[in-house]
Amino acid sequence: MPRKIIIIGAHAAGVDAASAARKKDRSAQITLITKEKKVGYSRCGLPFVLGGHIESFDDLIVFPESFYKIMKLSLLTETTVTKIDPKTKTVDIKDNLGKQQSLSYDSLIITAGATPRVPKILGLEKKGVYFVRTIEDGQKISKALKAAKSAVIIGSGLVGLEVAVACCERDLKVSVVEFLPCVLPFLLDNDMADRVQKMLEEKGITFVLAEPVEEIIGSDKVNGIRVGQRVLPADVVVVAAGVTPNVELAENAGILLGKTKAIKTNSKMQTNLPDIYAAGDCVESVNLVTGEPILSQLGTTAVRQGKVAGINAAGGKSEFIGTLGSWITQLFETEIGGSGLPAFMAEKYGVNSISATITSKTRADYFPGALPIRIKLVAEKQTGKLISAQIIGGEEVTQRINALSFAIQKEMTAQELAKAETCYAPPVSETWEPMILAAELLLRKIN
Ligand SMILES: Cc1cc2nc3c(=O)[nH]c(=O)nc-3n(C[C@H](O)[C@H](O)[C@H](O)COP(=O)(O)OP(=O)(O)OC[C@H]3O[C@@H](n4cnc5c(N)ncnc54)[C@H](O)[C@@H]3O)c2cc1C
Numbered sequence: 001m002p003r004k005i006i007i008i009g010a011h012a013a014g015v016d017a018a019s020a021a022r023k024k025d026r027s028a029q030i031t032l033i034t035k036e037k038k039v040g041y042s043r044c045g046l047p048f049v050l051g052g053h054i055e056s057f058d059d060l061i062v063f064p065e066s067f068y069k070i071m072k073l074s075l076l077t078e079t080t081v082t083k084i085d086p087k088t089k090t091v092d093i094k095d096n097l098g099k100q101q102s103l104s105y106d107s108l109i110i111t112a113g114a115t116p117r118v119p120k121i122l123g124l125e126k127k128g129v130y131f132v133r134t135i136e137d138g139q140k141i142s143k144a145l146k147a148a149k150s151a152v153i154i155g156s157g158l159v160g161l162e163v164a165v166a167c168c169e170r171d172l173k174v175s176v177v178e179f180l181p182c183v184l185p186f187l188l189d190n191d192m193a194d195r196v197q198k199m200l201e202e203k204g205i206t207f208v209l210a211e212p213v214e215e216i217i218g219s220d221k222v223n224g225i226r227v228g229q230r231v232l233p234a235d236v237v238v239v240a241a242g243v244t245p246n247v248e249l250a251e252n253a254g255i256l257l258g259k260t261k262a263i264k265t266n267s268k269m270q271t272n273l274p275d276i277y278a279a280g281d282c283v284e285s286v287n288l289v290t291g292e293p294i295l296s297q298l299g300t301t302a303v304r305q306g307k308v309a310g311i312n313a314a315g316g317k318s319e320f321i322g323t324l325g326s327w328i329t330q331l332f333e334t335e336i337g338g339s340g341l342p343a344f345m346a347e348k349y350g351v352n353s354i355s356a357t358i359t360s361k362t363r364a365d366y367f368p369g370a371l372p373i374r375i376k377l378v379a380e381k382q383t384g385k386l387i388s389a390q391i392i393g394g395e396e397v398t399q400r401i402n403a404l405s406f407a408i409q410k411e412m413t414a415q416e417l418a419k420a421e422t423c424y425a426p427p428v429s430e431t432w433e434p435m436i437l438a439a440e441l442l443l444r445k446i447n
Contacts, residue, residue: 003028005313006091006103008081008249009111010034011043012299013280013306015063017109020310020318022071028314031074031103033081033093038135040067044299046138047159050145051166057135057142084108084253086273107275107313110250110263111306114243114281114297119154121239123216129237132163141238145170148235152176152225154213156183158329160240161196164205165331167236174205175232177225179212187327189342191357192376192390196336199392203332208232243297245282258284259293267319269309277313279305286322288409289341289387290349296323326405328398335397339405340388343378352381355388356442360434362394364426371395375438377404377414384413384446389435400435414442 005021007014010032018030032039040063048054068075078096085091090102116131118124128148130141141163145151151167153160156178167174178185182193183200197207208227215226216237224233245262247255256272258264262284269277280302284293301323311318328337346353355378363370373394379386389404391397407417417439424431 003106003314004104005030005107005109006105007032007109007111008034008091009113009280009282010036010039010075010077011041011111011113011280012302013111013113013309014109015040016303016306017111017277017279017310017313018073019071020307021109021314022073022310024311024314024316029074030072031076032068033076033079033091035078035080036134037078039063039075039077041135042299043133046132046135047162047166049138050142050163051169057138060135081249084110084249084255084276086253086276089275105275107277109306109309109313110255110271110276110278110282111280111302111309112246112249112282114245116239117242117244119213119239119241121154121213121216123218123222124239126216126218126222127220128218128222128235129216129239131239132159133243141236144236145172148172150174150233151236151238152213152232152234153238153240154225155240155242156180156185156207156209157240157242158184158187158327160238161200161331162329163238163240164200165203167238168203168205172236173233175208175234176200176205177208177211177213177227177232179210181210183207183209184336186345187338187342188336188390189344189355189376189378192374192392195374195392196331196334199334200331206232243281245284245295245297247282250278250282260284260295262295264293267321268312268317269305269320270312275313277309279309285320287341288322288324289346290351291322292349294323294325296325298323298325298327300326324405324408326401328401334393335395336392337397337401338388338390339401340386340408341378342388342390346378346380346387351387353378353387354381354442354445355379356438356445358434358438358441360432360437361430362396362434363428364430367426373397373434375400375434377417377435377438377442379414379442379446381446384415384443385411386414386417394434404435414439414446418443
């Protein structure tokens, strides 16, 4: 009898789980079930369609129908899994016409993802207020922006800022409201975040920080928001206040949640129930610096965990060791990225840290097109072990963040990084690589 694998959800984690399971077990019956009509598309690309960098939302579909056929995967769209019964090893499903049935599994993988967090703000039900998660959300926002002159974005995380930039690129007057005191508040230290904010202000975006939105105003359609004593005009409001893991189905089946209230798994992505795995935005991960549970909620983490879950669910052996939450974005022409535990987070976890920040150039000084790049490195004070890298501007930020993420993961010290070898040619780099200069300064401060 072929092994029956059921996957709940068909996005980053789900599709990667299916693909990995298929590679491991050529004869397994693999079924993906999702509530959504469109599947296997990149949520990450939504802001860039809004900003006009990508022509159509359909261009975001990474896995077209042909993929499921080639991989021999059954795909049930617009179908909801309503119950998991671990005793009978079945799931109950209901399609968009109301038809219900029960499917049995040998292995089950839950990749139910996350849902936009709904902040407690009066007036969220008004026309012109949007959340941003699905292709349909993107299409609605895009349509609304055509007739709009002003937009307010609630939340200054990665998604909030990317959407703010997109609105600005469409010539709207844009304000971002954030209830914490700086932009990218969970990703950057204040000194770096201030620079990002300044860069965006120079491009015309207005910020209201450290104040929660009190009310969305307008009759049935939004025409502004009230924050503190101020009213900001808005024809469109986009709420980007983070996401909440979808755990209800798992919890009802007796699957344990962790400290973060997301599904708890071991490094094989196994839940506490036999033959049930979970991956992606609905699970908690281990932070590689602190060893503590965290919510990663990044596509990169989702695909890695999905792959591990898929291999194990198909009888193989694979592990996901944890994450540094390495991230990258591009806001206008500025690349910004980070990895590890920023200094302010280190303090929260009781890690005694020390940091150094340098500004350098990305090419030889005399070479046309050299751009300034700012790098902040944070290390554990006692050991000199690197724990965070944050970069703003320049070129090749992605690959520098990747290199520094490898360094943090391998517990490299500032001393080791300061002596690491890098390459050089005038059109593409400086003689002294900026990462090395940052490590040297950090080492001097440690000593
Ligand atoms: C605008 C935006 C930009 C982003 N940019 C980046 C980026 O640049 N880099 C990055 O790393 N990450 C980015 N992310 C995050 C990334 O998209 C997510 O981490 C990733 O989508 C998580 O994948 P997932 O498969 O775990 O969950 P999801 O993508 O949430 O998919 C889960 C699916 O399961 C379905 N489902 C849930 N419950 C059921 C049920 N009971 N029955 C059937 N189906 C169910 C849901 O409808 C959903 O379709 C971005 C996210 C957004 C919204």
